[in-house]
Amino acid sequence: MELDLGCCSPMVREPLSAKQAARLAGAFKALGDPVRLRLLSLIASHAGGEACVCDLTGEFDVSQPTISHHLKVLREAGLLTSQRRATWVYYRVQPGGLAVLAQLLAAPVAEPVRAAG
Amino acid sequence: MELDLGCCSPMVREPLSAKQAARLAGAFKALGDPVRLRLLSLIASHAGGEACVCDLTGEFDVSQPTISHHLKVLREAGLLTSQRRATWVYYRVQPGGLAVLAQLLAAPVAEPVRAAG
DNA sequence: CAGAAAGATAGATGACTGTCAACATAGACA
DNA sequence: TGTCTATGTTGACAGTCATCTATCTTTCTG
Numbered sequence: 001m002e003l004d005l006g007c008c009s010p011m012v013r014e015p016l017s018a019k020q021a022a023r024l025a026g027a028f029k030a031l032g033d034p035v036r037l038r039l040l041s042l043i044a045s046h047a048g049g050e051a052c053v054c055d056l057t058g059e060f061d062v063s064q065p066t067i068s069h070h071l072k073v074l075r076e077a078g079l080l081t082s083q084r085r086a087t088w089v090y091y092r093v094q095p096g097g098l099a100v101l102a103q104l105l106a107a108p109v110a111e112p113v114r115a116a117g
Numbered sequence: 118m119e120l121d122l123g124c125c126s127p128m129v130r131e132p133l134s135a136k137q138a139a140r141l142a143g144a145f146k147a148l149g150d151p152v153r154l155r156l157l158s159l160i161a162s163h164a165g166g167e168a169c170v171c172d173l174t175g176e177f178d179v180s181q182p183t184i185s186h187h188l189k190v191l192r193e194a195g196l197l198t199s200q201r202r203a204t205w206v207y208y209r210v211q212p213g214g215l216a217v218l219a220q221l222l223a224a225p226v227a228e229p230v231r232a233a234g
Numbered sequence: 235c236a237g238a239a240a241g242a243t244a245g246a247t248g249a250c251t252g253t254c255a256a257c258a259t260a261g262a263c264a
Numbered sequence: 265t266g267t268c269t270a271t272g273t274t275g276a277c278a279g280t281c282a283t284c285t286a287t288c289t290t291t292c293t294g
Contacts, residue, residue, distance in 0.1 A: 011154070012161035012210065015176075021151040021158075029149030033282080034138040037128070037145070041138075044129035053241060059132075066283055068242055087240055087291050093129065098222045105219035150252080170271060183253055185272055204261055204270050 010106045027101055030077035035060060036070045040079060040098075043091050050092040127223045144218055147194035152177060153187045157196060157215075160208050167209040 016024065031037060042059060043051045057067050071091060074080040079097040083090050133141070148154060159176060160168045170188070174181045188208060191197040196214040200207050 011158040012215070014158070014162050016155050016158045018151065018155065021154040025149050025151040025154050028145050028154070032142050032146030032149040034135065034142040035282085037138040037142050038133050038135065041128040041131070041133040045131050054239095057241095062282085063284060064241075065243080065285085069282075072242085084241090084290085089241060098129070102219045102222035105215045105222065152252085179252085180254060181271075182255085182273080186252075189272085201260085201271090206271060 011104050027077050030073050030079060035062060036074055039070055040074060044093045050090045052088040052090050128221050144194050147190050147196060152179060153191055156187055157191060161210045167207045169205040169207050
């Protein structure tokens with residue numbers, strides 16, 4: 001999944017279409033779990049920008065299969081990529097995945113926004 | 118709820134604490150529904166930056182109580198505020214609510230990120 | 235090939251969530 | 265006061281999700 005949204009103007013400028021909303025909601029839902037958020041930030045801030053599962057499981061109170069499940073959710077949401085090297089599987093943040101979401105949340109809400117049209 | 122996170126450096130710079138992650142996950146979970154995403158963008162992009170429920174219900178295929186429920190979720194996530202004026206209840210985007218999340222997602226992922234510390 | 239280690243998958247289960255119909259509440263107005 | 269309109273709340277139900285244990289696949293090493 002690529003999180004291609006047609007494009008990416010802030011959602012406070014004009015109403016999202018139902019289709020865009022469905023797509024985006026999937027990505028945000030993936031972020032809507034504390035374990036997954038921490039996984040993401042652990043991976044992103046890890047040396048080299050990548051981490052193997054063995055680097056991650058020790059950080060949580062949940063089982064290895066649960067970690068594996070969450071990684072899969074993040075991968076299918078277009079937020080992570082994985083690569084097997086020898087015995088280990090390395091995850092890294094998908095370039096641009098978070099950026100698309102950040103841009104959509106970017107909000108000039110300080111000033112009144114007029115109706116699109 | 119105020120979405121006060123201590124602060125707001127990008128989550129790709131250093132690992133989120135479990136506490137921060139729990140707080141943030143609640144906000145992202147609120148965004149993780151297509152109806153709520155559209156509600157948010159409809160309100161934000163509506164004339165005057167606000168909309169009453171009557172402006173919103175017609176845009177969806179779900180019942181009014183369901184819209185009311187979603188608005189409550191967004192309000193409790195710190196993303197919307199509401200104000201009753203006469204018969205109508207007006208919702209507007211909570212200033213800074215989305216901005217906190219956008220900043221957290223802000224990601225210099227193009228360049229390799231080194232381990233924190 | 236056997237065994238070990240890393241990670242993924244399958245199936246089960248309890249908790250949560252989105253939805254609706256029915257009812258309750260708040261304000262406007264006769 | 266009573267009634268109408270706009271919203272919110274409650275209770276129920278079906279579907280989804282996070283989690284676990286058990287098992288499987290892949291890869292390395294004797």
